[in-house]
Amino acid sequence: MSKIIFLSFIAAIMIIAAILISSYISAIVIFQDNFTTSGGFINSTPNRARWEFGNVTQTGAGGCYSGSGCWKTNLTGNYLEANLNASIILNVPVNLSLYLTANISFWHYRKFEDINAQYDCGVLDINATNVTKSGIWTRISPIGGYTGKCVGTSGLLNQLSYGLQGDGWEFAVFNITNYTNNDFIKTRFFFQTDTYGVDRGWSVDNFKIEGEPLPCTYVSGMGNWDIDCNCNLTRNTNLLGNNITINGTGTMLITGNITNWKKVNIFGKNVTNKCIIRCTKGGCFR
Numbered sequence: 378m379s380k381i382i383f384l385s386f387i388a389a390i391m392i393i394a395a396i397l398i399s400s401y402i403s404a405i406v407i408f409q410d411n412f413t414t415s416g417g418f419i420n421s422t423p424n425r426a427r428w429e430f431g432n433v434t435q436t437g438a439g440g441c442y443s444g445s446g447c448w449k450t451n452l453t454g455n456y457l458e459a460n461l462n463a464s465i466i467l468n469v470p471v472n473l474s475l476y477l478t479a480n481i482s483f484w485h486y487r488k489f490e491d492i493n494a495q496y497d498c499g500v501l502d503i504n505a506t507n508v509t510k511s512g513i514w515t516r517i518s519p520i521g522g523y524t525g526k527c528v529g530t531s532g533l534l535n536q537l538s539y540g541l542q543g544d545g546w547e548f549a550v551f552n553i554t555n556y557t558n559n560d561f562i563k564t565r566f567f568f569q570t571d572t573y574g575v576d577r578g579w580s581v582d583n584f585k586i587e588g589e590p591l592p593c594t595y596v597s598g599m600g601n602w603d604i605d606c607n608c609n610l611t612r613n614t615n616l617l618g619n620n621i622t623i624n625g626t627g628t629m630l631i632t633g634n635i636t637n638w639k640k641v642n643i644f645g646k647n648v649t650n651k652c653i654i655r656c657t658k659g660g661c662f663r
């Protein structure tokens with residue numbers, strides 16, 4: 378093999394555009410708010426009030442789950458009794474396009490009218506702005522399902538929803554993996570009552586969106602090797618066959634955090650394959 382052919386062969390290997398590495402990936406936090414401030418949520422129906430942020434002072438309403446702030450349908454008393462149609466909306470764009478899976482979780486305290494029938498009801502909706510889902514609020518359901526169907530005269534009549542009364546603060550998880558092709562989603566807590574009969578209401582705290590990042594993509598350059606920073610490496614990984622090995626474990630997040638980076642040892646078999654890891658989104662190391 379001539380030197381030129383050999384070098385061409387090496388070059389051909391080096392310019393392979395991308396290699397997807399399958400590795401176990403654990404979920405990371407995409408967005409979270411424990412409501413020490415009002416966070417990214419807004420009351421979308423201020424004229425009708427009653428989704429409020431702050432300390433819950435009403436007795437028998439469970440306070441807030443953590444800290445001194447949360448959102449509740451009236452901090453100081455029962456919710457309104459006549460066709461309350463109120464939402465709080467997460468008004469922060471959340472990008473799910475870099476994630477393989479995603480879920481929403483939160484803690485909530487639920488005392489609706491009444492203990493036997495769902496006259497007053499609450500749901501969680503999601504709004505994605507891609508072509509097929511633009512502007513549409515779509516109902517999502519918790520793992521394990523809602524408590525039942527809304528009855529009476531609520532605008533959510535016959536729809537599956539939260540109702541009745543919970544057993545203190547409860548944890549809820551919603552799988553939103555179907556929306557991971559979206560780079561902009563919003564969510565809303567939507568509460569609707571019938572014409573009469575009230576109770577303490579609905580409180581929400583410690584809202585979180587988590588997801589598993591997409592598998593790492595490694596792109597070879599001419600001499601240097603780029604690695605996308607939105608990667609989790611949890612086991613030894615081979616790049617380009619036997620040419621380069623990532624040895625050890627480490628976590629590289631898009632926020633620039635590198636956990637256990639000292640355990641990551643990246644090397645080539647010879648000096649010409651010595652690689653430089655370049656992170657275009659921060660958190661770089663060599």
Ligand SMILES: [Ca+2]
Binds near residue numbers: 572
């Ligand atoms: Ca009612």
